Amino acid sequence: MSEEKIKLSCSGLNLWFGKKQVLKNISIGFPENKVTALIGPSGCGKSTLLRCFNRMHDLNPDTRIEGKLLLDSEDLYNRAISVTQVRKRVGMVFQKANPFPKSIYENINYGLKINGIPSAERPAIVESAIKESFLWEEVRDELKKPATRLSGGQQQRLCIARTVALRPEVILMDEPCSALDPISTLKIEELIRKLKEHYTIVIVTHNMQQAQRVADKTVFMYLGEVIEEGVTDSVFNRPEKELTRNYISGYFG
Amino acid sequence: MQIRARENFDRTFRMIFRATGFLVIAVLGGIFIMLLYNSIAFFVKVSPWDFITGTQWNPSGRAASYGMLPLLVSTGIVTLGAMIIAVPLGIGTAAFISEYAKPGLKNILKPAIEMLAAVPSVAIGFLGIVIVGPGIAKITGQSNGLNALNGAILLAVMALPTIITVAEDAIHAVPRTYREASYGVGASRWQTLIHITIPAAAPGIIAAVMLGVGRAIGETMTVLMATGNVAAFPRGFFHSVRTITSTIAIEMGEVPYQTTHYFALFAIATVLFILTLAVNLIGEYFVNRFRKFQAA
Numbered sequence: 001m002s003e004e005k006i007k008l009s010c011s012g013l014n015l016w017f018g019k020k021q022v023l024k025n026i027s028i029g030f031p032e033n034k035v036t037a038l039i040g041p042s043g044c045g046k047s048t049l050l051r052c053f054n055r056m057h058d059l060n061p062d063t064r065i066e067g068k069l070l071l072d073s074e075d076l077y078n079r080a081i082s083v084t085q086v087r088k089r090v091g092m093v094f095q096k097a098n099p100f101p102k103s104i105y106e107n108i109n110y111g112l113k114i115n116g117i118p119s120a121e122r123p124a125i126v127e128s129a130i131k132e133s134f135l136w137e138e139v140r141d142e143l144k145k146p147a148t149r150l151s152g153g154q155q156q157r158l159c160i161a162r163t164v165a166l167r168p169e170v171i172l173m174d175e176p177c178s179a180l181d182p183i184s185t186l187k188i189e190e191l192i193r194k195l196k197e198h199y200t201i202v203i204v205t206h207n208m209q210q211a212q213r214v215a216d217k218t219v220f221m222y223l224g225e226v227i228e229e230g231v232t233d234s235v236f237n238r239p240e241k242e243l244t245r246n247y248i249s250g251y252f253g
Numbered sequence: 254m255q256i257r258a259r260e261n262f263d264r265t266f267r268m269i270f271r272a273t274g275f276l277v278i279a280v281l282g283g284i285f286i287m288l289l290y291n292s293i294a295f296f297v298k299v300s301p302w303d304f305i306t307g308t309q310w311n312p313s314g315r316a317a318s319y320g321m322l323p324l325l326v327s328t329g330i331v332t333l334g335a336m337i338i339a340v341p342l343g344i345g346t347a348a349f350i351s352e353y354a355k356p357g358l359k360n361i362l363k364p365a366i367e368m369l370a371a372v373p374s375v376a377i378g379f380l381g382i383v384i385v386g387p388g389i390a391k392i393t394g395q396s397n398g399l400n401a402l403n404g405a406i407l408l409a410v411m412a413l414p415t416i417i418t419v420a421e422d423a424i425h426a427v428p429r430t431y432r433e434a435s436y437g438v439g440a441s442r443w444q445t446l447i448h449i450t451i452p453a454a455a456p457g458i459i460a461a462v463m464l465g466v467g468r469a470i471g472e473t474m475t476v477l478m479a480t481g482n483v484a485a486f487p488r489g490f491f492h493s494v495r496t497i498t499s500t501i502a503i504e505m506g507e508v509p510y511q512t513t514h515y516f517a518l519f520a521i522a523t524v525l526f527i528l529t530l531a532v533n534l535i536g537e538y539f540v541n542r543f544r545k546f547q548a549a
Binding site: 054056059061084085087088091092094096098099100101102110111114115159162163166 | 431434439440441444448453
């Protein structure tokens with residue numbers, strides 16, 4: 001673990017929704033080409049933290065953010081960097097699969113178009129993105145069909161393909177499997193393990209088994225604070241803090 | 254005993270409300286039958302073909318002619334003009350309120366727009382005579398500005414509240430997740446609005462436009478005051494026109510009872526009724542599609 005490079009990090013991060021402080025002095029780093037899981041009970045700020053990294057909170061005028069967030073050594077909140085650039089480099093997969101009400105092909109093509117990729121290059125990128133997401137075999141003949149006809153698991157993989165197509169550096173996943181059945185979940189997890197060869201992945205999950213199955217590193221949060229972080233195996237098997245031990249053994253949460 | 258009383262109470266009110274519900278349907282049907290009944294009396298005298306395709310409306314001349322085409326085209330021109338003005342403005346305003354306006358501004362804009370709908374049509378007619386008319390006259394060098402364009406502008410003002418309110422609801426109802434997905438791939442607000450939010454809200458927006466059209470077609474007092482009311486065949490936006498509604502309003506008071514002319518007015522009213530009914534049904538259809546889409 002010592003020689004790993006930190007791809008994405010924050011230090012001294014505080015966040016308020018109106019008057020309520022949701023994140024308290026958070027400092028963590030996410031290692032490159034690794035999967036990091038954020039776990040903790042509902043409302044502990046996992047998703048809120050995740051959304052800081054692609055500036056999704058910009059949309060909410062009530063939010064106030066303090067602290068430093070870095071991608072490599074670049075400040076994500078630097079005024080000189082456009083928010084659309086940030087979101088292209090830091091992609092996001094949401095809790096509920098949210099394909100656009102368009103065709104399967106258009107769902108991926110849209111992001112490419114928006115980001116000014118020449119139309120001649122797009123079909124190849126769309127195809128490879130769908131392949132990377134292990135969806136190609138299932139949809140190769142149906143690219144013109146509405147994405148909403150796909151099953152929940154397929155929709156979520158399409159959303160991952162949509163993110164991957166932009167060649168982001170980091171992929172944030174906000175409980176990507178919470179609405180899926182076990183088989184679809186397994187497929188997504190398999191996909192996550194493959195994706196980490198090329199991307200740095202941060203995943204929020206409520207499912208402890210899932211964290212243990214996919215994550216290299218695990219961060220336990222409680223009431224807006226990071227309680228414990230470390231290699232997944234040691235966080236789950238040899239937790240240092242009482243709170244962590246209680247949570248992972250199911251006393252609360 | 255108490256339970257019995259409550260059940261009776263319940264039953265009584267259910268009957269009352271059912272009765273009022275049926276009454277609405279009965280009134281609608283009654284109006285249609287009344288129009289149709291009187292129209293038939295007209296079509297006994299004048300062939301429907303001549304009535305629809307005739308280019309001259311001159312019921313009081315020596316050789317009376319009952320061609321409704323000029324009226325139909327007048328209504329069409331004024332409505333079309335109103336929509337050309339009101340649709341882009343309405344959708345734009347709706348998008349602004351829903352996507353861009355800060356809560357403070359929104360709280361002023363929304364009631365203000367709803368209040369615009371409450372302005373009586375006669376008052377809007379004054380606006381046409383006092384401000385819009387002279388304005389058009391000045392620009393075009395005509396002696397007065399009472400023409401189709403004037404009517405279209407006023408009808409646009411009247412249709413705007415309907416269009417904005419319904420379109421805003423439709424845009425606002427687009428799931429947040431669509432917008433997030435779009436922002437998530439790096440789209441700007443504008444790109445998200447144009448490529449994702451408005452297409453997703455399209456059925457609702459079409460419904461908004463249809464309801465606006467319905468409002469414009471049926472409006473009487475403003476067009477009567479502002480369009481000049483010349484029953485000649487309309488030649489464009491800068492000429493006086495006379496719509497179906499204003500023709501009925503002008504002539505109904507003067508016409509001798511149960512003459513061909515009298516029945517003719519029922520016939521054009523029937524055409525108007527069918528027209529607005531069709532537009533409203535189309536609007537309803539899209540509203541329903543929109544609801545289904547939301548549920549999915």
